[in-house]
Amino acid sequence: MNNNKLGLYVHIPFCVKKCAYCDFLSFSTTDEQMRRYVDSLNCQIKNESHKYGNRTVDTVFFGGGTPTRLPVVMLIEIMDNIFSGYNVSDDAEITLECNPGTVNRDGLKALRQAGFNRISMGIQSFIDSELVSLGRIHDANRGGACFNDARKAGFENINIDLMSGIPGQTMSTFEKTLKKACNLGPEHISAYSLIIEEGTEFYNLYKDEPPVDEDTDREIYAFTKQFLGDYGYERYEISNYSKPGFRSRHNLKYWNLDDYLGLGLGASSLIGRDRLKVTDNMQEYLEALDFSSITRLEEHLSKKDMMSEYMFLGLRKCDGISRSDFLRRFGNYPEKVYSGVFEKYSAEYFSVTGDRISLNDRGLDICNVIFAEFL
Numbered sequence: 001m002n003n004n005k006l007g008l009y010v011h012i013p014f015c016v017k018k019c020a021y022c023d024f025l026s027f028s029t030t031d032e033q034m035r036r037y038v039d040s041l042n043c044q045i046k047n048e049s050h051k052y053g054n055r056t057v058d059t060v061f062f063g064g065g066t067p068t069r070l071p072v073v074m075l076i077e078i079m080d081n082i083f084s085g086y087n088v089s090d091d092a093e094i095t096l097e098c099n100p101g102t103v104n105r106d107g108l109k110a111l112r113q114a115g116f117n118r119i120s121m122g123i124q125s126f127i128d129s130e131l132v133s134l135g136r137i138h139d140a141n142r143g144g145a146c147f148n149d150a151r152k153a154g155f156e157n158i159n160i161d162l163m164s165g166i167p168g169q170t171m172s173t174f175e176k177t178l179k180k181a182c183n184l185g186p187e188h189i190s191a192y193s194l195i196i197e198e199g200t201e202f203y204n205l206y207k208d209e210p211p212v213d214e215d216t217d218r219e220i221y222a223f224t225k226q227f228l229g230d231y232g233y234e235r236y237e238i239s240n241y242s243k244p245g246f247r248s249r250h251n252l253k254y255w256n257l258d259d260y261l262g263l264g265l266g267a268s269s270l271i272g273r274d275r276l277k278v279t280d281n282m283q284e285y286l287e288a289l290d291f292s293s294i295t296r297l298e299e300h301l302s303k304k305d306m307m308s309e310y311m312f313l314g315l316r317k318c319d320g321i322s323r324s325d326f327l328r329r330f331g332n333y334p335e336k337v338y339s340g341v342f343e344k345y346s347a348e349y350f351s352v353t354g355d356r357i358s359l360n361d362r363g364l365d366i367c368n369v370i371f372a373e374f375l
């Protein structure tokens with residue numbers, strides 16, 4: 001880890017409407033609330049720049065919610081504010097999450113010119129009935145059109161989010177979605193399975209019987225890996241695939257336990273060993289004058305906590321963890337610290353290649369069981 005580098009995460013908690021499966025911190029809004037929110041966010045960005053402005057920001061990620069629910073001019077205003085307060089490197093990866101139906105080609109062009117260089121698009125499916133069942137606001141055509149708009153606006157690094165396990169989805173409809181996605185040719189694909197979260201509309205419908213059982217879910221993962229592999233996408237994390245050179249640098253920070261600063265309502269940070277969290281109370285956020293008073297220390301991680309997190313986050317990546325990096329950070333080799341785990345699962349689930357220790361395909365299949373061993 002380079003201690004001087006920092007990722008920025010900017011949370012925009014607004015959406016046109018709530019999707020049936022969503023438990024993210026997001027809600028519908030008004031023009032007035034968006035204006036007030038951006039004013040507070042800009043204040044926080046400025047405040048925090050006094051502390052972090054001397055670090056090299058090499059990734060910025062605007063997530064949500066739906067960041068493109070904000071008018072384009074406000075997104076540009078926030079980005080300009082970041083550029084003026086922080087030392088953003090010339091080659092920084094600057095990602096904007098965007099949902100089809102919330103931004104047009106001119107808007108995307110303006111965002112590209114303002115410095116955003118990566119789009120992450122919440123497509124989920126190219127089957128209309130599945131999009132309706134998820135409660136998404138776009139249809140399949142709009143998803144494809146938004147992708148083409150982003151390309152024409154000059155984005156050369158685009159991620160598409162896809163979802164499996166959608167009610168009513170079959171292997172054949174999932175394959176159609178994968179095929180359509182591959183034909184569009186994004187540089188990155190995130191393929192997640194639907195998780196039924198408490199407090200969502202789907203929880204009431206599917207808490208007792210999820211639309212897809214665990215075995216089918218596993219089959220879908222294997223199929224996805226094979227299918228995307230044939231199109232030149234390499235799986236580099238449990239649910240993430242990319243063309244060579246297009247791994248998500250920002251998300252890698254989470255899996256590598258590198259520092260990132262969260263800005264905006266409910267945003268989390270990891271700075272050294274401190275996990276921090278901004279209030280998720282909108283009123284408190286809008287009225288804050290001093291942002292340190294609404295950011296609490298959630299946890300100061302002990303060395304033992306850091307080591308376990310390093311292991312179970314790092315092993316999500318297909319190339320796993322670096323033994324020498326572990327030694328540098330914690331003063332010992334991982335196979336010494338976790339000898340019991342390595343003995344128990346040994347070569348059947350782990351591969352050791354030079355400096356790297358990773359889970360093989362069998363290990364990734366039961367990764368949650370193995371991750372629990374590091375706790």
Ligand code: SF4
Nearest residue numbers: 015018019022026065
């Ligand atoms: S668009 Fe994303 S954040 Fe917004 S409600 Fe749907 S799933 Fe949640």
